[in-house]
Amino acid sequence: MAWMAWTWPTAIFFMVIAGLLITFTIIGVKYPETPRRGILRIETTRGDRLFITLLGSAFINLAWLGLVGANQPYALIVCLIYAAAVFRWV
Amino acid sequence: MEKTVNQKAWFLVLPVLLLVAFSAVIPLMTVVNYSVQDTFGNNQFFWAGLDWFRQMLEDERMWNALRRQVIFSGVILAIEVPLGVLIALNMPKRGVMVSVCLVLMSLPLLIPWNVVGTIWQIFGRVDIGLLGHTLAALGVDYNYTQDALDAWVTLIVMDVWHWTSLVALLAYAGLKSIPDAYYQAARIDQASRWAVFRYIELPKMTGVLTIAILLRFMDSFKIYTEPFVVTGGGPGNATTLLSIDLVKMALGQFDLGPAAAFSIMYFLVILLVSWVFYTVMTNLDQQGGK
Numbered sequence: 001m002a003w004m005a006w007t008w009p010t011a012i013f014f015m016v017i018a019g020l021l022i023t024f025t026i027i028g029v030k031y032p033e034t035p036r037r038g039i040l041r042i043e044t045t046r047g048d049r050l051f052i053t054l055l056g057s058a059f060i061n062l063a064w065l066g067l068v069g070a071n072q073p074y075a076l077i078v079c080l081i082y083a084a085a086v087f088r089w090v
Numbered sequence: 091m092e093k094t095v096n097q098k099a100w101f102l103v104l105p106v107l108l109l110v111a112f113s114a115v116i117p118l119m120t121v122v123n124y125s126v127q128d129t130f131g132n133n134q135f136f137w138a139g140l141d142w143f144r145q146m147l148e149d150e151r152m153w154n155a156l157r158r159q160v161i162f163s164g165v166i167l168a169i170e171v172p173l174g175v176l177i178a179l180n181m182p183k184r185g186v187m188v189s190v191c192l193v194l195m196s197l198p199l200l201i202p203w204n205v206v207g208t209i210w211q212i213f214g215r216v217d218i219g220l221l222g223h224t225l226a227a228l229g230v231d232y233n234y235t236q237d238a239l240d241a242w243v244t245l246i247v248m249d250v251w252h253w254t255s256l257v258a259l260l261a262y263a264g265l266k267s268i269p270d271a272y273y274q275a276a277r278i279d280q281a282s283r284w285a286v287f288r289y290i291e292l293p294k295m296t297g298v299l300t301i302a303i304l305l306r307f308m309d310s311f312k313i314y315t316e317p318f319v320v321t322g323g324g325p326g327n328a329t330t331l332l333s334i335d336l337v338k339m340a341l342g343q344f345d346l347g348p349a350a351a352f353s354i355m356y357f358l359v360i361l362l363v364s365w366v367f368y369t370v371m372t373n374l375d376q377q378g379g380k
Contacts, residue, residue: 004116005123005135014119042369043376055365058358065140066147072140 017054024050038090049090053083118357124350131344142351152352154327155335156359162331163310166249170306171299173250174257179291181262192262195255207319210248214320234321238328241321245329248316253306260302264295296374304367311360332356 024046035043044052057079064075125142127135146152181191201209214234216222225232234244268290276286314333317323323330323338330338336356340349 002133004120005127005129005133007123007126007135007137010119010123010126013122042373051365055358055362059362062143062147062355062358065143069144 020050020054040090044090049086052090053079053086056082056086121350121353124346125354126347128347138347142347143355146348146351146355149348151327151335152355155330155332158328158330159311159332162245162313163307165246166253166310167303167306169246169250170254170257171303174254174302175261175295175299177254177258178261178265179287181258183266192259195259198252198255201252203315204319206248206252207316210244210251210316211320214244236325238325241325241329244320245317248320249310249313252316253309257299257302257306260298261295264298265291268294297371300367300371300374304364304371307367308360308364311363 028046033046035045035048037043060079060082061072061075064078065072068075124135126138126140128138129135177195181195182188198206213219214222214232216226216233222232222234231237232240234240272290272294273286276290281289312333313331314337317329317331318334318337321329323334333356336349336352339345339352
């Protein structure tokens with residue numbers, strides 16, 4: 001695995017994403033749901049909302065890096081607020 | 091009778107999972123690992139944090155390549171989609187000519203990308219190429235190796251030649267699926283040709299056209315081989331699109347860290363646009379199904 005040049009931060013990053021996917025799969029099996037329509041006027045399931053959250057969070061982090069340029073961990077707070085908003089209203 | 095539960099079918103998915111893991115997931119993970127480190131070769135890496143991302147976001151070179159890429163994709167979509175629809179509308183609907191037309195339309199799609207590039211690279215040359223030589227004989231000052239505008243026109247015309255068929259064939263499939271009853275109703279109502287197109291043909295083609303736009307956007311946004319063979323990104327950097335710039339950075343300069351950061355941002359943009367298209371497409375399907 002040395003050729004993949006693993007680091008702890010990237011390993012944790014992927015473990016968090018894998019953990020989220022497994023958690024949402026278990027939730028999906030245990031508590032089946034029907035898709036709903038939110039402010040985007042598109043049908044979304046929990047998985048869709050997770051995808052929107054992760055993709056949006058990547059752009060929030062990039063925007064923070066480009067516009068603010070310092071204190072990157074604070075971008076995660078914005079991501080959490082964004083995630084809560086997505087799961088509540090989208 | 092009670093259904094028997096059999097989970098063995100999951101094993102049938104395994105080959106696909108393995109294939110995707112080795113061709114996409116593991117390389118992508120490696121790129122993410124590279125994007126936060128620096129290397130001088132020998133498989134030795136040093137932690138760089140978010141420096142490469144910061145550097146790429148401040149890099150004029152990447153923004154210029156992105157600007158060129160957006161213009162390229164926008165222009166070819168603006169030409170190929172209406173042209174493809176126009177061709178599909180004029181293709182024969184029955185008879186022997188249908189097969190002839192379909193085969194002719196499919197031909198450019200069967201040619202490998204680097205061959206298409208080579209064809210146009212020779213075709214456009216002023217000294218030996220049919221197009222370049224003819225234009226020179228007509229007194230047109232055309233040279234795609236020296237003039238940025240000429241290089242752009244050549245790339246766009248090449249892409250239009252290569253891919254309009256795809257849009258046309260998809261649009262044609264959409265048109266063929268319209269039952270005759272719709273046209274009969276339009277004739278009874280004395281609908282004009284434009285009205286038939288606007289209210290019958292276009293709505294019935296929306297699904298396939300969205301697929302065509304999605305495919306053409308993704309493909310054109312990732313285009314590498316053809317412009318690389320024809321112009322090599324030149325003259326200067328005039329046709330250096332994102333993937334050409336990325337390969338120059340990763341393989342030419344061996345700047346793996348910045349190139350990895352660049353790749354991730356490139357990937358995110360494609361993922362975002364593809365998701366938007368996919369969402370629009372599935373929503374259109376649902377509306378159509380109601």
